[in-house]
Amino acid sequence: MEILVSPSLLSADFTNLEKDVEMINNSEADWLHMDVMDGVFVPNISFGFPVISAVAKVCKKPLDVHLMIVQPERYIKQTAAAGAMLMNVHYEACTHLHRTIQEIHAAGMKAGVTLNPSTPVSVLEDIAADVELVLLMSVNPGFGGQKFIPNTLNKIRRLRELLDRTGSKALIEVDGGVDDKTAPAIIEAGADVLVSGSYVFKAQDPPAAIKGLKAVKA
Numbered sequence: 001m002e003i004l005v006s007p008s009l010l011s012a013d014f015t016n017l018e019k020d021v022e023m024i025n026n027s028e029a030d031w032l033h034m035d036v037m038d039g040v041f042v043p044n045i046s047f048g049f050p051v052i053s054a055v056a057k058v059c060k061k062p063l064d065v066h067l068m069i070v071q072p073e074r075y076i077k078q079t080a081a082a083g084a085m086l087m088n089v090h091y092e093a094c095t096h097l098h099r100t101i102q103e104i105h106a107a108g109m110k111a112g113v114t115l116n117p118s119t120p121v122s123v124l125e126d127i128a129a130d131v132e133l134v135l136l137m138s139v140n141p142g143f144g145g146q147k148f149i150p151n152t153l154n155k156i157r158r159l160r161e162l163l164d165r166t167g168s169k170a171l172i173e174v175d176g177g178v179d180d181k182t183a184p185a186i187i188e189a190g191a192d193v194l195v196s197g198s199y200v201f202k203a204q205d206p207p208a209a210i211k212g213l214k215a216v217k218a
Contacts, residue, residue, distance in 0.1 A: 008175070009034050042141045117137055133172075137176055146177055194213050196213060
């Protein structure tokens with residue numbers, strides 16, 4: 001199984017986004033991860049649809065859009081129009097998650113669902129077969145550069161078991177504290193997609209950091 005790498009734009013240089021997106025275009029990155037934060041669901045504000053739309057015009061990689069916001073269902077059409085390949089919503093932010101997943105699909109996007117560190121994977125029992133991706137936060141969402149929460153490895157294993165049992169084809173994505181030190185254990189536990197922000201964009205050689213993550217063996 002090929003490991004996918006989705007560098008997180010949150011750690012990019014916002015004074016020169018086009019340069020960093022061009023780096024992504026010319027790297028081995030599979031997707032570009034975009035964290036939208038509203039200052040309500042998480043204690044931080046990042047960027048919104050104007051930035052996503054602008055990046056979509058110059059980015060050749062699929063956009064992996066992660067909405068860390070309340071009532072994400074209000075923005076499904078805007079997310080699709082901005083150019084997202086995948087729209088990822090938090091389990092904790094959706095009262096009617098199944099309906100939201102259906103609407104994401106109807107808008108022409110792949111659907112993902114994210115779990116915060118304290119949310120057990122068992123809550124996905126009845127929705128796992130309906131999504132293309134499950135994102136496990138391995139830090140508390142809101143800020144980049146945090147340390148990986150070790151218990152995430154147990155969650156990945158439990159999620160892998162749940163996906164296999166429910167016949168889900170969903171990919172497992174992990175976001176938070178992902179680097180060359182943590183990636184081998186994350187992959188060994190069963191993850192398919194690595195989101196990495198600071199480790200990639202703050203590296204001396206970002207394309208080499210991406211290439212290194214792609215080459216990690218469990």
